[in-house]
Amino acid sequence: MIADAVADEAEQRAQRRAHAIDPVEQFAEIVVVLALAGELVAMFANVISRSFFDTSLLWSLEVGELALVVMTFVGGAIAYPRNEHMALRAFVQRLPERWHRGVDAFACWQVFAMALAGGWLAYEMMLSRWDERTPYLGLSAVWFAAPMIFGMALLAYFAIRRALLQPPRTAWLSAATLALALLALLALSWGLGPQARAYALPATFAVFTLQLLFGVPIGFVLLMATLLYLKASNAVPLSVVPINMQGGISSFVMLSIPFFILAGYVMTEGGLSRRLTDFIMSLVGRFRGGMLQVIVVSMYIMSGISGSKVADVAAVGTTMKTVMRREGYDPGETAAVLAACAIMGETVPPSIAMLVLASVTSLSIGALFVAGLLPAAVIALCLMLLIYVRSRGRAAEANRHTPREIVRAGLSAIPALVAPVILIGGIVSGVATPTEVSSTAVVYALLLSILVYRSLEPRQLWRVIASTAAQAGMVLFITSTASTFSWSLTIAKMPQQIAALFKALHGSATLFMLATIVTLVVMGALLEGLPALLIFGPLLLPMAGQFGVDPLQYGIVMIIAMGVGAFSPPIGVGMFVTCSICDTTMENATRHMIPYLIIVVIGLLLVAFFPWFSLVAPRLLNMI
Numbered sequence: 001m002i003a004d005a006v007a008d009e010a011e012q013r014a015q016r017r018a019h020a021i022d023p024v025e026q027f028a029e030i031v032v033v034l035a036l037a038g039e040l041v042a043m044f045a046n047v048i049s050r051s052f053f054d055t056s057l058l059w060s061l062e063v064g065e066l067a068l069v070v071m072t073f074v075g076g077a078i079a080y081p082r083n084e085h086m087a088l089r090a091f092v093q094r095l096p097e098r099w100h101r102g103v104d105a106f107a108c109w110q111v112f113a114m115a116l117a118g119g120w121l122a123y124e125m126m127l128s129r130w131d132e133r134t135p136y137l138g139l140s141a142v143w144f145a146a147p148m149i150f151g152m153a154l155l156a157y158f159a160i161r162r163a164l165l166q167p168p169r170t171a172w173l174s175a176a177t178l179a180l181a182l183l184a185l186l187a188l189s190w191g192l193g194p195q196a197r198a199y200a201l202p203a204t205f206a207v208f209t210l211q212l213l214f215g216v217p218i219g220f221v222l223l224m225a226t227l228l229y230l231k232a233s234n235a236v237p238l239s240v241v242p243i244n245m246q247g248g249i250s251s252f253v254m255l256s257i258p259f260f261i262l263a264g265y266v267m268t269e270g271g272l273s274r275r276l277t278d279f280i281m282s283l284v285g286r287f288r289g290g291m292l293q294v295i296v297v298s299m300y301i302m303s304g305i306s307g308s309k310v311a312d313v314a315a316v317g318t319t320m321k322t323v324m325r326r327e328g329y330d331p332g333e334t335a336a337v338l339a340a341c342a343i344m345g346e347t348v349p350p351s352i353a354m355l356v357l358a359s360v361t362s363l364s365i366g367a368l369f370v371a372g373l374l375p376a377a378v379i380a381l382c383l384m385l386l387i388y389v390r391s392r393g394r395a396a397e398a399n400r401h402t403p404r405e406i407v408r409a410g411l412s413a414i415p416a417l418v419a420p421v422i423l424i425g426g427i428v429s430g431v432a433t434p435t436e437v438s439s440t441a442v443v444y445a446l447l448l449s450i451l452v453y454r455s456l457e458p459r460q461l462w463r464v465i466a467s468t469a470a471q472a473g474m475v476l477f478i479t480s481t482a483s484t485f486s487w488s489l490t491i492a493k494m495p496q497q498i499a500a501l502f503k504a505l506h507g508s509a510t511l512f513m514l515a516t517i518v519t520l521v522v523m524g525a526l527l528e529g530l531p532a533l534l535i536f537g538p539l540l541l542p543m544a545g546q547f548g549v550d551p552l553q554y555g556i557v558m559i560i561a562m563g564v565g566a567f568s569p570p571i572g573v574g575m576f577v578t579c580s581i582c583d584t585t586m587e588n589a590t591r592h593m594i595p596y597l598i599i600v601v602i603g604l605l606l607v608a609f610f611p612w613f614s615l616v617a618p619r620l621l622n623m624i
Contacts (some may be wrong), residue, residue, distance in 0.1 A: 032070060036320070039255065042059075046436065052202075066139070069148070072480055076565040078154065080217070101167065105175075110214075113182065118148070125239065164384075197234065207228055220483040249476050256478065257472055259438035262464070271455040272448060275488070276301060276416040279406075280406045283406065283410075295338055296383050330592065335575075344379040344600065347560060349427070361551075370621060370623060371618050381443060423441050456577060490538075498543075499527050513549065523535075524572075527568065541555065560604045
């Protein structure tokens with residue numbers, strides 16, 4: 001009893017320390033907020049200059065790239081103590097309770113070791129590029145290497161701080177275990193000599209799998225696996241790793257990712273999303289199953305605003321869950337519909353998955369945006385039909401709205417409905433780049449929230465920008481490490497091995513599509529969605545033409561399949577987020593999710609085997 005009391009008291013002290021204000025984290029937050037604000041000012045200034053003076057501010061691109069590097073590595077670092085990073089928790093949660101602290105500490109020490117290695121390599125890169133300068137502002141390359149060093153130092157600090165929150169014996173025993181494991185790997189590699197290269201790839205995937213199972217966040221697993229493979233195989237020097245990490249986020253499209261996420265957060269905090277949901281509720285909320293229908297329509301429209309599935313689920317889920325409970329809906333049913341709609345929304349522009357896929361492949365972002373609208377609409381209609389059938393025995397909702405209330409709600413929602421027009425119309429028409437359009441959408445949402453509705457105070461705005469920087473940092477960090485991991489698989493000749501494996505399909509487009517769907521669903525669940533797309537997109541997309549599949553259609557199928565995995569119970573991270581927002585258990589949500597998941601898979605198969613759904617709109621607009 002005394003031991004239990006002491007342990008409880010120690011745990012409470014650890015929790016108090018964990019929630020205390022950390023000046024290091026505060027400073028890092030200030031850095032990333034300033035970086036995001038600087039990128040927004042530079043990109044929007046370029047929009048103004050191009051629109052009114054017909055002149056591009058070439059220096060703005062360099063400012064944007066520097067801000068992006070800061071958000072990737074510093075923002076990715078502060079996302080770690082906030083638990084923003086995606087990780088596979090299902091296996092750890094099923095271990096005995098007494099093991100959890102040790103496993104968590106072991107995962108922290110692995111992040112610490114990865115951060116030390118990454119920081120040292122970034123420092124070497126900085127020394128090798130000391131004399132390089134940017135063409136317009138003349139900035140030293142040191143400015144672009146320093147954020148990676150600072151970010152890795154922050155990660156090391158946050159990891160060791162988190163590890164030491166555990167009981168001392170647990171913390172140091174887990175550190176010793178990791179040190180012995182690393183020494184054993186190095187000794188084995190040294191003992192095998194040149195033969196170690198033959199075992200490099202299997203050993204890498206074994207360590208990769210173990211790290212995933214033990215709850216190490218996926219972004220760090222990808223970097224550790226890359227370092228392990230390159231060290232064991234001696235294929236190329238490790239010094240190329242930080243160069244490839246920066247190269248993974250160097251695409252101009254990447255500059256728009258923080259803005260799409262920020263636009264979604266501003267619209268949610270500023271009340272625009274609520275006005276939009278209220279209008280949809282006034283239209284369809286009166287019918288049988290109407291509140292579930294509201295979720296489907298709201299998620300379709302919200303996906304076209306924020307681009308971030310987390311922002312979509314949070315905006316619609318937090319707005320609807322109280323109403324759903326009042327109308328007598330089971331929270332598990334709400335979570336199931338919300339998750340199914342999040343899968344549907346993966347191809348509603350502006351989707352982060354689309355932006356990332358376009359950045360690592362040759363697909364046009366404008367063509368992807370247009371190609372995804374109809375498949376998402378098909379899946380949405382299928383979900384609405386299922387909701388109608390399942391709600392036949394349910395009485396109509398009590399809350400009805402008069403025509404005057406509907407008109408009032410519609411007028412209030414018009415400003416929010418303008419945002420998707422700005423985003424999608426600007427990109428598809430080619431009037432502006434995704435970065436310029438997304439920065440304009442952010443400024444538009446800020447003006448509405450601050451000046452018109454006056455619902456966003458300075459303290460809220462700071463919190464919104466900080467949350468955006470952390471989530472964008474997580475996405476960009478995963479993009480950076482996944483691109484590096486994908487590059488290392490290319491060094492290992494993995495594309496050739498996959499091509500040889502797919503030869504067994506005998507050129508069948510049907511088998512190729514089915515194999516792709518199964519692969520992306522499974523990997524989307526295990527790798528938490530986006531990393532699966534980053535790894536397998538560059539590997540599989542070039543093969544589509546060999547099987548007579550249009551690359552644009554294939555890209556849409558990959559995105560939806562990845563979404564199915566990410567939001568599928570029991571291990572999809574998106575499903576955990578949805579259950580948390582709806583205040584329900586995974587078991588309850590899974591029970592309700594099965595029929596909706598079946599409908600989503602049917603919709604995916606329709607898109608996979610009937611190219612018309614994906615290609616008709618781009619063809620009508622002469623985009624392909």
